Amino acid sequence: MHTYVVKRLLLSGITLLAVLTLIFFIVRIVPGDPARVVLGEQATTQAIDAMRQRLGLDEPLVVQYWRFLRGALVFDVGKSMVTGAPVLQVIGEVLPSTLELSAAALVLGCVIGIPLGIWSAVRRNRFADYVIRVASLLGLSFPAFVSAILLLLAFAISLRWFPVMSSGNSTGLADHLRQLVLPAVNLALIMAAYITRVSRSAMLEILREDYMRTAIAKGVPPLAVVWRHGVRNALIPVVTVTGLYLGILIGNSVLTEIVFNRPGLGKLIVGSLAQRDYTMLQGLMVAYTMIVVAINLMTDLTYGFIDPRVRYE
Amino acid sequence: MRKLVVSLTFAGLAYLAAAPSALAQKTVLTVGVATPDVGRLDPHVATSNADRGIVAGIFNGLTRFKPGQATFENFEPDLAESWISNAGKTEWTFNLRKGVQCHREYGELTAEDVAYSLQRAADPKRSGFSADLAPLAKAEAVDKYTLKVTLKNPIPSLLGLVSNYTGGFVVCKKAAEEMGVDFARRPIGTGPFMFEEYKPQQFVRLVANKQYFRGVPKLESVIYRYIPSDASRDLAFESGEIDMLFGKQDEPWLTRMRKIPGTVAFAIEPAELNWLNFNITAKPLDDVRVRRAMMLAIDRDGITKFRGSNANRVAISVIPSSDQGAVDLKLPPVDIAKAKMLLAEAGHPNGFTIKMIGSTNPTMATSLQMYQAGLSKIGITLDVQPVDNPTFHVQIRKDLSPLVPYQAARFPIADAFLTQFYLSTSTVGTPTGVTNFSHCNVADKEIISARSELDPAKQKALWAEAQRKILDAVCAAPVYESFVLWAHKDSLVLGYELKGSMNLGPPILETTHFKK
Numbered sequence: 083m084h085t086y087v088v089k090r091l092l093l094s095g096i097t098l099l100a101v102l103t104l105i106f107f108i109v110r111i112v113p114g115d116p117a118r119v120v121l122g123e124q125a126t127t128q129a130i131d132a133m134r135q136r137l138g139l140d141e142p143l144v145v146q147y148w149r150f151l152r153g154a155l156v157f158d159v160g161k162s163m164v165t166g167a168p169v170l171q172v173i174g175e176v177l178p179s180t181l182e183l184s185a186a187a188l189v190l191g192c193v194i195g196i197p198l199g200i201w202s203a204v205r206r207n208r209f210a211d212y213v214i215r216v217a218s219l220l221g222l223s224f225p226a227f228v229s230a231i232l233l234l235l236a237f238a239i240s241l242r243w244f245p246v247m248s249s250g251n252s253t254g255l256a257d258h259l260r261q262l263v264l265p266a267v268n269l270a271l272i273m274a275a276y277i278t279r280v281s282r283s284a285m286l287e288i289l290r291e292d293y294m295r296t297a298i299a300k301g302v303p304p305l306a307v308v309w310r311h312g313v314r315n316a317l318i319p320v321v322t323v324t325g326l327y328l329g330i331l332i333g334n335s336v337l338t339e340i341v342f343n344r345p346g347l348g349k350l351i352v353g354s355l356a357q358r359d360y361t362m363l364q365g366l367m368v369a370y371t372m373i374v375v376a377i378n379l380m381t382d383l384t385y386g387f388i389d390p391r392v393r394y395e
Numbered sequence: 396m397r398k399l400v401v402s403l404t405f406a407g408l409a410y411l412a413a414a415p416s417a418l419a420q421k422t423v424l425t426v427g428v429a430t431p432d433v434g435r436l437d438p439h440v441a442t443s444n445a446d447r448g449i450v451a452g453i454f455n456g457l458t459r460f461k462p463g464q465a466t467f468e469n470f471e472p473d474l475a476e477s478w479i480s481n482a483g484k485t486e487w488t489f490n491l492r493k494g495v496q497c498h499r500e501y502g503e504l505t506a507e508d509v510a511y512s513l514q515r516a517a518d519p520k521r522s523g524f525s526a527d528l529a530p531l532a533k534a535e536a537v538d539k540y541t542l543k544v545t546l547k548n549p550i551p552s553l554l555g556l557v558s559n560y561t562g563g564f565v566v567c568k569k570a571a572e573e574m575g576v577d578f579a580r581r582p583i584g585t586g587p588f589m590f591e592e593y594k595p596q597q598f599v600r601l602v603a604n605k606q607y608f609r610g611v612p613k614l615e616s617v618i619y620r621y622i623p624s625d626a627s628r629d630l631a632f633e634s635g636e637i638d639m640l641f642g643k644q645d646e647p648w649l650t651r652m653r654k655i656p657g658t659v660a661f662a663i664e665p666a667e668l669n670w671l672n673f674n675i676t677a678k679p680l681d682d683v684r685v686r687r688a689m690m691l692a693i694d695r696d697g698i699t700k701f702r703g704s705n706a707n708r709v710a711i712s713v714i715p716s717s718d719q720g721a722v723d724l725k726l727p728p729v730d731i732a733k734a735k736m737l738l739a740e741a742g743h744p745n746g747f748t749i750k751m752i753g754s755t756n757p758t759m760a761t762s763l764q765m766y767q768a769g770l771s772k773i774g775i776t777l778d779v780q781p782v783d784n785p786t787f788h789v790q791i792r793k794d795l796s797p798l799v800p801y802q803a804a805r806f807p808i809a810d811a812f813l814t815q816f817y818l819s820t821s822t823v824g825t826p827t828g829v830t831n832f833s834h835c836n837v838a839d840k841e842i843i844s845a846r847s848e849l850d851p852a853k854q855k856a857l858w859a860e861a862q863r864k865i866l867d868a869v870c871a872a873p874v875y876e877s878f879v880l881w882a883h884k885d886s887l888v889l890g891y892e893l894k895g896s897m898n899l900g901p902p903i904l905e906t907t908h909f910k911k
Contacts, residue, residue, distance in 0.1 A: 239634055357434075
């Protein structure tokens with residue numbers, strides 16, 4: 083298993099280098115100029131040129147790339163070209179919010195999605211199945227920003243149970259959790275819908291297996307058949323897609339972060355892109371890539387715990 | 396029964412204990428701004444509207460716009476108590492207030508700090524407003540409280556240049572030098588509020604400067620919350636989580652906010668001019684008849700009415716109507732027949748298709764659709780290639796679009812707008828280029844002469860002549876002007892009459908407070 087982890091980490095290093103190289107050149111191909119953002123629309127061409135020189139943007143791309151790689155090797159991805167703040171510090175300040183939101187949405191999504199998916203499979207083509215299938219379809223097709231506004235109107239404006247702004251002034255743990263509820267529910271709705279469908283499909287496969295029929299024929303109570311023989315086997319594909327989806331979830335959190343006014347990587351990347359903040363974008367890509375690589379690695383390792391047949395070689 | 400009485404008594408006592416905090420006067424103002432995060436709080440590179448609003452509470456100028464005003468006639472002393480100039484208006488002496496303290500124990504502000512600030516603001520490597528301060532030859536401290544400013548040539552707006560706006564903000568030298576680029580994240584000034592805290596993507600918190608020379612601010616702190624989503628910002632205001640907010644720049648927003656009980660929603664100066672620049676060197680726009688035909692096809696009144704007359708007004712000149720020196724040029728009304736005739740004379744009886752770059756910025760995109768609709772009536776098809784706003788600003792400065800829609804307000808004196816948008820040396824794509832997208836060069840003589848004209852009447856006449864020449868050459872088609880929209884709770888007292896603000900947001904002063 084150790085060899086497997088080391089191999090995966092080495093592979094991750096190569097992935098990271100490829101992503102860094104791609105993002106370095108892509109952000110520079112996109113039209114736009116951080117010097118223009120810093121100095122504003124009234125600045126003269128001379129002033130813009132002077133600022134580009136100060137930011138090191140007048141140097142050949144290869145020189146800039148080499149300087150960036152050297153920095154990245156020692157975890158120094160520089161300072162924001164727009165605000166001057168150290169990139170890692172800024173990312174470090176907002177990363178916990180994104181992780182917290184994603185984790186909360188993941189837990190909620192699994193807690194809602196897995197039982198619903200399994201129940202739906204067990205009650206196949208009955209009323210409950212139809213309701214769950216329609217609900218999950220709605221969850222998948224409903225845009226996150228629309229559900230976010232509806233949640234705000236219902237629970238923050240009409241009922242006043244939760245705040246509109248989900249961060250910044252929490253006075254304690256209870257208040258902090260209160261601020262987390264609406265954005266987490268909003269993100270979890272999509273996650274739950276997705277997991278419900280995957281769980282249902284996986285459970286339907288399992289229900290058709292010979293060993294399930296054997297267990298029923300032997301007179302094992304239906305609940306025990308589903309729980310003992312069905313759920314654990316059905317979880318393998320669910321873990322796979324949940325792991326993959328978590329990476330997408332972190333990326334998708336941007337709309338939720340914006341509407342609920344939460345800090346986070348998604349919001350940061352949108353702002354940095356608008357400002358053409360090259361160094362911040364590069365730093366963010368490093369963070370994203372590392373998170374996705376870590377999630378994939380954890381997902382792979384989780385198989386071994388769920389399915390004893392899996393061996394790491 | 397006895398238990399009930401005891402319980403009620405305790406409940407009453409608990410309420411009374413809590414009551415002082417509930418009834419205490421609110422001293423924290425929360426403002427919702429429309430950007431995802433702070434940019435730079437160094438006043439000389441704070442170029443976004445959101446940053447400039449914050450900076451205005453932290454720093455002072457030598458002079459200041461009268462609070463709530465955005466017109467050139469209303470300067471009053473700020474850090475300077477008085478000033479005199481020589482007859483030629485090239486040497487100015489400012490006498491500074493004594494005892495003004497820089498925030499965070501950075502000591503007393505002296506003429507040395509002011510001289511340093513002006514030189515810094517004039518340096519293209521450290522300032523986004525260096526072009527404005529180009530006439531500055533020297534700024535030197537004569538003594539601790541006396542500053543001498545020498546100009547290369549007289550200018551009409553020195554008191555404006557040293558005001559509490561863009562390059563005129565005074566920084567504390569010791570702090571700026573000590574912090575270097577970090578000064579943009581921990582600004583030190585002399586204003587009524589001091590920078591206290593910043594949380595990325597969440598807020599900037601300012602606290603009262605108890606040593607402020609005009610008196611202790613009534614508010615204890617001001618929190619600027621970054622809420623980029625228009626809908627969320629409005630909902631946060633409605634739920635009472637913010638007290639003041641920057642509005643979506645359209646009339647329905649103003650109407651909607653005015654219906655919320657306890658809300659004051661308003662439109663303030665300076666209104667930004669919206670206009671279409673014609674590149675007079677690009678075919679087929681190099682023919683003045685084509686440009687005139689296009690101007691005649693754009694329905695200014697109709698567009699203004701469509702956008703709403705509480706938040707907009709019809710343009711009257713090639714510069715904003717609130718600028719000192721702006722004249723009503725009596726712009727011709729929409730005339731499709733005449734426009735078609737002019738096009739036919741120019742050899743385009745069936746019109747033509749012209750490609751241009753447009754921004755996806757919602758306000759600009761809507762304006763473009765209305766220009767398209769008007770021009771289609773004379774057979775001209777605007778083939779708009781939409782790009783995101785940062786790309787738009789880069790591409791139009793590379794002279795890649797023969798037609799450039801733009802929206803702007805500048806320092807409220809004709810010279811600023813005329814210089815940046817119509818002087819030949821400001822033509823985009825040249826080393827000294829700023830924002831002359833039309834390549835206009837017909838009024839250089841008047842614009843330059845007006846700058847050093849000491850007789851105000853003659854100066855105004857020169858500016859008027861420049862505007863007429865630019866319109867005659869149809870370098871631009873002015874369309875409408877849009878106000879800046881804000882709202883706040885009616886419990887908030889700004890402490891002055893608000894008509895306008897050069898920093899595009901209501902100034903938060905030492906007098907600003909909440910009613911009891």
